[in-house]
Amino acid sequence: MNISNIHRGWIVLAVTLLNVFASLGLARFSFAVILPFMRDGLNISFTQAGLVASAMFFGYLASAFFTGKFIHRYKEKKVIIASMIMIMAGMLLSARAEQFWLAYLSCLIMGAGSGAGNITSLGLAGKWFSPSHRGKALGITNSGSGLGMVFSGLVIPLAMMLHTEGWRIGWGILAFCVVMILLLNILFLEEDPKKLNLKPIGIGTEQKSKQLHRNTRLMIEDVYRNKYILLIGMVYLTWGFSYLIFSTFFVDFLMIEANIEMHLAGRLFAIAGISSIVSGFIWGSISDRIGRMFTLFLIYIIQTILLLAFALTSSYYLLLIETIIYAMTLWAVPTVIVAAISDITVPVKTPLAIGYITLFFGIGQWVSPVITGSIVESSGYTMAFYLSSAVCFIGGIGCFFLHLALNRQRRSHLTGVLREASNNEG
Numbered sequence: 001m002n003i004s005n006i007h008r009g010w011i012v013l014a015v016t017l018l019n020v021f022a023s024l025g026l027a028r029f030s031f032a033v034i035l036p037f038m039r040d041g042l043n044i045s046f047t048q049a050g051l052v053a054s055a056m057f058f059g060y061l062a063s064a065f066f067t068g069k070f071i072h073r074y075k076e077k078k079v080i081i082a083s084m085i086m087i088m089a090g091m092l093l094s095a096r097a098e099q100f101w102l103a104y105l106s107c108l109i110m111g112a113g114s115g116a117g118n119i120t121s122l123g124l125a126g127k128w129f130s131p132s133h134r135g136k137a138l139g140i141t142n143s144g145s146g147l148g149m150v151f152s153g154l155v156i157p158l159a160m161m162l163h164t165e166g167w168r169i170g171w172g173i174l175a176f177c178v179v180m181i182l183l184l185n186i187l188f189l190e191e192d193p194k195k196l197n198l199k200p201i202g203i204g205t206e207q208k209s210k211q212l213h214r215n216t217r218l219m220i221e222d223v224y225r226n227k228y229i230l231l232i233g234m235v236y237l238t239w240g241f242s243y244l245i246f247s248t249f250f251v252d253f254l255m256i257e258a259n260i261e262m263h264l265a266g267r268l269f270a271i272a273g274i275s276s277i278v279s280g281f282i283w284g285s286i287s288d289r290i291g292r293m294f295t296l297f298l299i300y301i302i303q304t305i306l307l308l309a310f311a312l313t314s315s316y317y318l319l320l321i322e323t324i325i326y327a328m329t330l331w332a333v334p335t336v337i338v339a340a341i342s343d344i345t346v347p348v349k350t351p352l353a354i355g356y357i358t359l360f361f362g363i364g365q366w367v368s369p370v371i372t373g374s375i376v377e378s379s380g381y382t383m384a385f386y387l388s389s390a391v392c393f394i395g396g397i398g399c400f401f402l403h404l405a406l407n408r409q410r411r412s413h414l415t416g417v418l419r420e421a422s423n424n425e426g
Contacts, residue, residue, distance in 0.1 A: 008190055009128035009201040013137055015189050016121040017144045019080060022181045023117030025148010025273075026174045027087045027110050029247055031056065032149075033156040033269055036252045037167040044100050050373020053248050054366050055104045059111025061362030067119045068355035076191045076351075079120045084182040086113030088175045095171035119358055122334070123351040126342040128193055130202030132288060135339045137201070139284030142331040149273025151177075157266035219346045223353045228409075231402055232340060233360035235296070238395030239333045240364025242307065245372055245388040246326065249381070257381045258314055268323055275327035283332030284339060292340035293403035299332045300396030304389050311385035334361075 031053065039049045063083075070079050090110025097103040122141060129137040155173055159166030193200055220226045245253075250272075254265035287295035306326040313319050338354055345353045368388075375384045 007201055008196055008198060009193065011188055012128050012190055013125055013140060015184055016125040016141045017147075018181045018184060019084075019117050019121040020141055020144030021148050021151075022084060022087060022144075022178045023114045023121065024145040026152065026177060027091070027114040027117075028056065028060075029145060029149050029273075030152030030156065030170070030174055031107075032248050032251050033152045033266060034167045034170055035248065036255060037156070037160055038094075038097075038103065041165055041167055042097065042100060042103055044103075046373050046377040047370075048100055050369040050371075050376075052100070052103050052107050053244075053369035053373070056107040056111035056114070057362060057365035057369065059108040059113075060115035061111075061359060061366050063112040063115035064119060064355050064358035064362045066355075067116045067358075068352035070116070071120055071123070071351040076120050076124045077185065077189050080117055080124075080185055080189065081182060083113040083115075083117035083120065084178055084185065086110070087117065088178045088182070089113075091171045091175035091178065095168045095175070115358065115362065119354050120351070122338045123342075123354050124189075124191065126338065126350060127347065128200055130200045131343055133200075133202035134342055135284030135286075135288040135292075135336065136281060137284075138335045138339050138342075139280030139282070139331070142280035142284075142335045143277040145331050146273045146276035146279070146327070149276060150270050151273075153266050153268075153270030153273055157263050160262070220344055220353070221346050221349055223345060223349050223356055228344065228402070228406065229341065229353055229357065231398065231405075232337060233357040235395050235398045235402065236333075236337055236357050237360040237364040238391050238398065239300070240361040241368040242303070242364075242388040242392035242395065243330070243333075244365060244368035245307065245381075245384050246310075246330075248369055249372060249376065249384070253310075253381045254319070258316070258319060260316060260319075264316070268320060271320065272323045272327040272330075275324045276330040279328050280331040280335035283329065284335045287336045287339060291403065291407075292336050292343065293399050293406055296333065296336050296340075297396055297399040297403060299329050299336070300392055300399055302326075302329050304393040304396060307385050307389035307392060311382045311389070 035049060035053065038052075039046075044052070067079065086109055090106045090108075090113060093109065094103060094106035097106055122138060125137050125141040126134050152170070152174070156167065156170040159170045159173070163169055190196065220229065223229055251265045251269050254260040254268060255262060260268070283295055283299060303326060306322055306329075309322050310319070310326075313322060337357065341353045341357060342350050372384045372388070375387065
């Protein structure tokens, strides 16, 4: 097969997958594996470890506020390159940290780069695919997070076996990976199919193109004042809070409360990463068929049940089953939420909308590790899992009501279109 015949959108999709691998998989989710060893190496408490984690999420939150504006001014490629440089710098600084405040600063920088890289890459992937293919495409892009979990779950425990401060070596290895991905962005990333006289993948006929044009009449321009985008942001906040117990403290939970050995805990985290790779693709494809919000409702309810199950389970094999099932829903939430936002906003405003809802997600991520770390230190992991499950359930209920409200809005719009067509014919 001649590579010149491949639609450029597939190459962009591959690069955005690697960007999410770097932004979330390495910069964000490797932290769950490194944190226990970093905490011991720096001799800090659980509460301080929670504050270090929250620094990463505060950086993510801050970048979410500015990323849409930076994209509008500098375009996606420059923003992604800058974000990769920040991630690399944060990793190298973290590797050199000797005390709490330097670790806090390094994670703040890393979090800012992580948020900018992730938001920009997801918006860019959505631009290269039509609405009917967007869920699948974003699912593929989000699989980068799972790949990062696999990589860090295998590399960091191995580094710890080789050296007492292997977590520092681990940060260095991750930084090298980010440099390689930075070079790929410089060489292969393209910002807009229109610049290459291409259409997004999935728009193959004139009829589909016209249908897409008609659908733009439904799309939102005033991002910050629309109630549906606000409510989607609130739902995203609940997930940002609830999934932190898994993504940040899960390896610590396995070793301390479930009494699982270090290499088995790392292996379980890697298995979670492997299982999560398909999560965005599966649920993104489902959402293309049955609707975004109803799909999210199903995902939230499944995660609610599994977070409760973690709190009540001590058997390694039961934990393995629960971890695999939970991981197979893990990246479904950002995949479907970004697809939903891309569906209902004017394309030029989509990065702003993604950045806006990511603010809510970032608030959930920022608050959660501080609260969770304090609960773990005072009451153990069981209460932390109960709280996360309850918050996730609230988010699920919100998804269900959003599903009903958006369906009513679509029916109302369709009625108006039909009435307008009837009047024109008359």
